Amino acid sequence: MKIAQIAPLAERCPPSLYGGTERIVSYLTEELVRQGHEVTLFASGDSTTRAELVPCCDMALRWDTRVSDPLPYYVMMLDRAMARASSYDVLHFHIDLLHFPLLRQTPVRAVTTLHGRLDLPDLRPFYAHFPHLQLVSVSTAQRAPMPPVNWAGTVHHGLPADLLPFCTNPQGDYLAFLGRISPEKRPDHAIQIAARAGLPLKIAAKIDKVDRDYWESTIRPLVAMHPNVEYIGEIDEHEKAVFLGNARALLFPIAWPEPFGLVMIEAMACGTPVIAFACGSVPEVIEPDVSGIVVRSIDEAVAAAHRAAALPRTAVRASFEARFTVERMAREYVRIYQNLAGFGAADASEGESGKLALA
CATH class of the missing domain: 3.40.50.2000 (Glycogen Phosphorylase B;)
Structure with a gap:
């Protein structure tokens, strides 16, 4: 599959220090590449990846002292992503809500993982306004405050199995x-x-x-x-x-x-x-x-x-x-990509070979 991952710009992928969402986007991107998918990562220019990187700012915005307003950089990133949207099987957004009006007007297969809290009062009318866009939660509990929306699934986060070594005998008692x-x-x-x-x-x-x-x-x-x-x-x-x-x-x-x-x-x-x-x-x-x-x-x-x-x-x-490896996380996301509305219809003309290519 040809997959676009659209990451937040606050931190690089992966972050040098703190950064949860960008870290998960990085792990997912690298695992999708390892599994044979053709992945493009829209992220900060100092990100490191085996995917194709489309730099959307020079460096992670949190560390760029020249930046006072992140919004222009997100608008430019969305313009770059949507200009290339037709070349992807799916666009996977991790940036909350700025892209929603664009998705309603553009015939692309897209899904958005919501990484943050959803109990803030201003979010309920927003998601009620966009009830049909396909969303992924990172836990079942995260969904509780939401109005009726189009959930494509829940995918718990995952880490590379060899990222943090198992410590049999801890040296500290703290x-x-x-x-x-x-x-x-x-x-x-x-x-x-x-x-x-x-x-x-x-x-x-x-x-x-x-x-x-x-x-x-x-x-x-x-x-x-x-x-x-x-x-x-x-x-x-x-x-x-x-x-x-x-x-x-x-x-x-x-x-x-x-x-x-x-x-x-x-x-x-x-x-x-x-x-x-x-x-x-x-x-x-x-x-x-x-x-x-x-x-x-x-x-x-x-x-x-x-x-x-x-x-x-x-x-x-x-x-x-x-329960929490990146291999499992990537497999679950691929299943969601394949089940997105309209996925089979657009590929019907490709025959069985086209269907196999999506697996």
Whole structure:
């Protein structure tokens, strides 16, 4: 198949540090190429890929100090993608909603994966206005706030099996918090859990501009107050393997409808169990007492911190391999591409050879 992947421009593909959506787009793109598909990646110019790269800005917008407004770059990217749309079997968008009016007016096969939260009040009338465009959710829980729309499927995220090595014997006995400093991620709860459990906590997380005040007013003083807490900052893929692999458990004390939570399966890949609050996708991702412990209170999380070390790390890794590899993710997306409305009709004239080519 000829597939176009249209990625966000905030980070490169794959990101050098933090970046969930761009990371998944990169993993999917590389796996589709490995499986023999002809893939074009519309992304930032500093992205690295075995697919054809169409650079839509010089570098990841988050790191380009010359850029103050990302919107013009997205409009230019959409213009480039739609100009070539007829040459693809499918266009796969990962950029939320800017492209929707174009898809209603252009006869192309397209699908959009929604990577973010969908409970914001302004989104409901928007998606009600575009009820027929084909969408993919990254968890079943993510769908809950939506009006009736045209869901093409749910595809859980996946990682390359060899990306993060399995760690049989962790060298540290600490709890880990990885991701982003923000109120909905509740790093304050992570600090409280670690303090009450009497365990060290290492925090590897980025701080967005919008969350800088929260860091300065709430989290930074808590870090300074607790000698068992260490703030590391943003880390790269190599550092992530060491950071997660050597932890007793990953703390995921979220207080919002998390659409997926990539860090959970990153920890699982390392064999590190996850202690997660039962919000959003968590019950879909974590197998209780196999890959982690699902909790509903800080008291339960403190108790789980003591129990987590007893969970067999081989079982945690096995759960990852059975459910969250990039091979599985790519196969599920290919099935969705093949089932898109109009796919068979447009290829009927090609005969059986055309149908086989789509497989």
